[in-house]
Amino acid sequence: MEILYGLCILLVLTAGILFVFKELSSGGGYGPSPFKRRRFLMDSNAEYGLFKVLVELYGDKYYIFPQVHYSHLLETSKADWREFRRLMSRIDRKSADFVLCNKDDVSPQLIIELDGPTHAHPRTKDRDEFIDAALNGTGLPILHIPVGPYTPESIKKAVDGALSEK
Secondary structure: OHHHHHHHHHHHHHHHHHHHHHHHHOOOOOOOOOOOOOOOOOOOHHHHHHHHHHHHHHOOOEEEEEEEEHHHOOOOOOOOHHHHHHHHHHHOOOEEEEEEEEOOOOOEEEEEEEEOHHHHOHHHHHHHHHHHHHHOOOOOOEEEEEOOOOOHHHHHHHHHHHHHOO
16 A cells, blocks of 8 residues: 555656656646737827827926826725725736926926827727826826827827826
């Protein structure tokens, strides 16, 4: 009986070692990547166009970061973990189109949302209203710019106005 017990242990150990070697040699067992590289960081030509204007107008004074997750901009002081998770889940996976940050300490100064046609959809409106309410009172202003024809001058006027309201 002891020999049979020893053989079972040896068999289990051998199977475990073979499994580990197989996983290590196959790169973790994930196989071919289910992902592909995105060609561009921006979601649209409109975002890229606004990014270029923002860099031209404000690149000397601010860092301009695209696609910043709101969980990097907001936090909650709620102590109860359930309430914390509930609140954070409302901002997880949501990102600001652009954030202007102070060059001295990389502190966020202004959030800019480029509002395209999808912002007329009820779910997107609800999301925008929630984000605006979450930002209200934090001292971090948000500026909504509708997609459409604009000039660098009109962007400068809107951004300067939002920054002066801080």
